[in-house]
Amino acid sequence: MSSIVLATSAEDSRAVEAVVAHHTEMNGTLGLLVEALVQAVESGTATTGAHRRLVDWTRTDLLPHALAEEAAMYPHAHRDEHARLLVDAMIAEHGVIGKLVDALDRATSPVRAAAHARALQVLFETHMTKENEQILPLLALSSDVSLAGVLDGMHELLGGHSHGEGGEAAAGGEPGGACGCGGGAGGCGGASEGATAAAMDDAPAEPAGHSCGCGGHDDAGNLPVLDARAVPHAIRHATIFGALEGVAPGAGMVLLAPHDPLPLLAQVDARWPGTFTVDYLERGPETWALAFTR
Template structure:
């Protein structure tokens, strides 16, 4: 039976995917707007050191947390899929450039030089966030096994200072059917190369294996630990040396 909270009209504001897209868009627009506002301040006219401190605190705090949280959630979910692998590489490259600018900002020798670095940071960040909004989010919506609402919820957890759950065993027998595969793929996205988790099910998860072959070709391991007749257990892992 479907609960009232699970009833929605697809592609409207009641759709969890639409709500998740809106939340993420609001978050990165707020970050971009905050940095843009700080870089518009004249470092000389406004007693430069306080401006420099405000920009540095924002970049080394909230902005770095956002970049790290995205890497652990949205990027991790899309990194192994053939259709999004190159996109994630590009986003991780521009995120690295933003981090390099932030490192320079922390060691700037004057408020004026800090302002120049901050403006360069804002320019790269603007392009980076635009790609997240216009390319990555639509790709995640279409990606087999990706659960955008769950990924955005995980992102919010990390931004709030929380930690993601990484259970060693996922027993899906009590999980509604429509939520099983997204839950499993979300757990896979959190694996480091060489790590594994164990899936427990009441039938042979061959359809899930086909989805893994489609979404993460050559980057996952699949080992039967128990093969029925009433319970199946599969150890799923991320291959060492994969491009994810």
């Protein structure tokens, strides 16, 4: 998270951070899937695969997440008279998200599919911001509800595990939060985002199991691009993890980074052992460009 969240207990604070980390990863996955579809439309290549992957992800991940929020979090927030109208509006936005997914699924032309996809991406990002900055802090500060208890075991809200399993809330790559990697310190690097970024410039060697080319990637011009330089520092790694989660087997993405991201590559190797081949397309001094192929 990029801001301090006050809570009635350490457990609730960690629960907030876990949900925010999962939101960030979801946003990264959605952004990559949308970018892959838009890029296919722009280049005039086949869009069927990118279109179907996006629709499938929204139905298996995004919509179940929205329903889980309505079932677990929203009823508690709705009891607060100051938040009641906000919660009603958030539920209405879930309805709009569902309609956009249906429209995306039914789209008969690539251009219309891309238009619905971009609208869905923008709406989800603004919706996520309101949840992170208003709904979650409200619940964390409430003395009438334990947010940690409400979210305990909620797969759809925490990305596959609860905030307390295996100590991941304390050891994950995002500060204090579980990021859905299932690996604790090994899965997400075991360090805060700030410590990881600080180590980028003086990391001595590339991680084991990581493959780097020297001349670039032949298909890099056709890969969707994630410009991590534009992502806020505190959520950068979670966004990248989410984007990589959206890369289909045989496909890839290009990452633009402000540093040589060796610690990030070590985290990727730990989280997806042997899954990604990485080729450097550009090595500074302002930008490092890397092609990830699954």
